[in-house]
Amino acid sequence: MLKNKHIIVLSTHPLEGRGLQSFLCDEYHPEKVVVHATPQTINDTENSRCDLFFVSADLFVLFYDYFLLRKNKVIIFGTTLWNDSQSVMLPFLNITTNEDSLKAQIDELLSNTFHHENSDGLTSRELEVLTLVAQGLLNKEIADSLNISLHTVISHRKNIAAKLGIKTVAGFTMYAAMNGLITVNG
Amino acid sequence: MALITTDMKLSEVILQHYVLMPVIRRFGIHLGFGEKTILKICQENNLDADLMVSILNLYVHPTYTPDLTLSANQLVATVSYLKQTNALIHESQLPNVERHLQALMHYSFAKNKALGLIDNFFTEIKTELQQRIEQDNDERFPSVLALASSVVSPVIHATNQEPSLREQQESLDEKIFDLRSLLMKYLTGEADENLCYAVFFALYTLENDIRQYNNVCQALLTPAVKAMTKQHNAQK
Numbered sequence: 001m002l003k004n005k006h007i008i009v010l011s012t013h014p015l016e017g018r019g020l021q022s023f024l025c026d027e028y029h030p031e032k033v034v035v036h037a038t039p040q041t042i043n044d045t046e047n048s049r050c051d052l053f054f055v056s057a058d059l060f061v062l063f064y065d066y067f068l069l070r071k072n073k074v075i076i077f078g079t080t081l082w083n084d085s086q087s088v089m090l091p092f093l094n095i096t097t098n099e100d101s102l103k104a105q106i107d108e109l110l111s112n113t114f115h116h117e118n119s120d121g122l123t124s125r126e127l128e129v130l131t132l133v134a135q136g137l138l139n140k141e142i143a144d145s146l147n148i149s150l151h152t153v154i155s156h157r158k159n160i161a162a163k164l165g166i167k168t169v170a171g172f173t174m175y176a177a178m179n180g181l182i183t184v185n186g
Numbered sequence: 187m188a189l190i191t192t193d194m195k196l197s198e199v200i201l202q203h204y205v206l207m208p209v210i211r212r213f214g215i216h217l218g219f220g221e222k223t224i225l226k227i228c229q230e231n232n233l234d235a236d237l238m239v240s241i242l243n244l245y246v247h248p249t250y251t252p253d254l255t256l257s258a259n260q261l262v263a264t265v266s267y268l269k270q271t272n273a274l275i276h277e278s279q280l281p282n283v284e285r286h287l288q289a290l291m292h293y294s295f296a297k298n299k300a301l302g303l304i305d306n307f308f309t310e311i312k313t314e315l316q317q318r319i320e321q322d323n324d325e326r327f328p329s330v331l332a333l334a335s336s337v338v339s340p341v342i343h344a345t346n347q348e349p350s351l352r353e354q355q356e357s358l359d360e361k362i363f364d365l366r367s368l369l370m371k372y373l374t375g376e377a378d379e380n381l382c383y384a385v386f387f388a389l390y391t392l393e394n395d396i397r398q399y400n401n402v403c404q405a406l407l408t409p410a411v412k413a414m415t416k417q418h419n420a421q422k
Contacts, residue, residue: 120372165371168357171364174307178300178372 001110002030005051008042009035010059020054020077020095027103028110039066044147051124052113054093071180072127075109090180121163127181129156133169134176189250190242192225192235199224203246208395212270213238234263237406241267244401256410258334264406265327265334271399272319279395280312283388290381298375304365304385311361315396318358330407333414359400362393 007030011017017035024033036042038059042050053070057078060067067074077093091109095102122130125146132142139157143150161167166175176182190199196219200206219227224242228235237260240252256264287308295301366389369382 165367166364167360168364170307170310170361171368174303174364174368175372177303178368178374 001107002028002052005030006046006049007033007052007054008046008050009033010037010039010053010055011035012037012056012059016056016095023099023102024054024106027106039063052110068182070128073113073124075113122160126156126160126163129153130160130172131176131181133157133160134173134182136169136173189247190224190239192228192239193223195221196224196227197221199242203242205394206242206245208274209242209245209398212267212274214270234260236260237263240406241402244405245398250405252405254406255413256406258336258414261334261407261410261414262331264402264410265330268399268402268407269323269327271395272322275315275392275395276319279388279392280315283308283385283392284312286381286384286388290378290385293381294377298373298377300373300375301377304369304373307361307365307368308389311358311365314361315358330411333411333418336418359393359396362389362396365389366393 002024007024009017009020009024011020014035014037017037021033021035024030034046051073053067053074055067055074055076057076060074060076071090075091075093077095079096080094091113093102093105093109097105128146129142132145137145139150139153143153146153160172164172164175166172173182196210196215200210213231213233215227215231215233222230224239225235227233228238236254237256240254241264243250244252254260287305291301291305366386369386369389373382
């Protein structure tokens with residue numbers, strides 16, 4: 001399921017990070033798994049190539065905005081105690097358990113995560129553009145933020161509109177809110 | 187599909203295109219018109235038959251372009267038709283969507299918070315629509331009527347406003363279309379299906395009427411206003 005995928009594991013505890021990296025490599029044989037102690041050390045190439053982030057609960061909270069933008073490819077890991085205290089439903093991996101349970105949980109999370117990404121046929125880049133549109137950014141601002149040309153942003157927007165059958169910014173915003181890409185007050 | 191003409195029986199036209207029922211109502215024609223032709227009914231109700239078939243055809247043929255340049259009287263009648271459309275949207279169609287939506291919220295919101303987003307989106311559309319209706323009644327229609335009666339006109343003002351108004355209206359029916367799409371395609375989780383269908387159809391009727399309203403403005407009102415303004419300026 002993770003063949004050809006690039007994965008970033010984020011944990012402040014080196015052993016925890018290395019442990020998850022090793023488990024993923026042994027069980028799923030992805031193309032690459034790198035471990036970081038903070039998203040600040042992830043370079044642009046790694047970031048754009050990354051298919052899935054495994055992030056520890058504390059780092060998720062600390063870099064909430066960063067991960068919210070990548071919400072559709074984030075799996076949070078930690079103890080069930082943390083997960084129970086959250087009101088937002090996010091893919092969550094309980095790591096205080098045995099190997100079999102860990103494997104079963106990851107299997108399920110992966111099928112949900114990758115299914116979600118493709119359920120309406122949007123690519124991860126299109127989801128990023130959609131999220132920024134929903135946040136009220138203008139095309140030029142989106143281009144700057146993602147380091148792509150204005151022309152590419154417009155072309156992404158056309159594709160999103162065609163795939164979703166939605167034409168207005170208000171419609172995009174609502175789609176994003178309904179799919180957890182953005183959070184709405186109230 | 188053949189175009190509707192003034193010598194056709196209104197009853198047969200409506201049997202074929204039942205969506206025209208509300209249009210007839212906006213012209214003030216009551217039920218029980220028997221086997222009379224459109225021309226006869228228009229004469230009896232003091233209505234302009236050419237204008238009426240143009241509007242009927244615009245309603246049922248999306249690509250139809252009316253071969254009619256409105257006279258001053260027809261312009262006044264068109265404004266009155268549009269006012270009536272706005273009144274029905276305000277008094278009947280918006281409350282209709284709201285009623286179904288409130289019932290849906292009442293029964294299903296506790297189980298499905300995404301419905302709150304649907305409700306918010308509709309409130310946004312409603313506010314914009316009410317503002318547009320207000321703007322039409324307070325600014326647009328009075329200036330068109332002033333032009334039709336050849337009073338020295340705030341015409342330039344009206345003409346300048348056309349594009350922005352049209353953009354706003356287009357985005358309104360597109361927004362309703364998007365709201366329907368979201369309701370149909372992307373609302374997951376538990377929600378009373380009967381009420382979802384009710385909201386969906388109420389929105390569809392509203393969207394359709396706004397689109398028809400825009401069509402009448404674009405195909406009849408705006409060209410007439412432009413032509414009369416030109417004529418008016420030439421006379422100066």
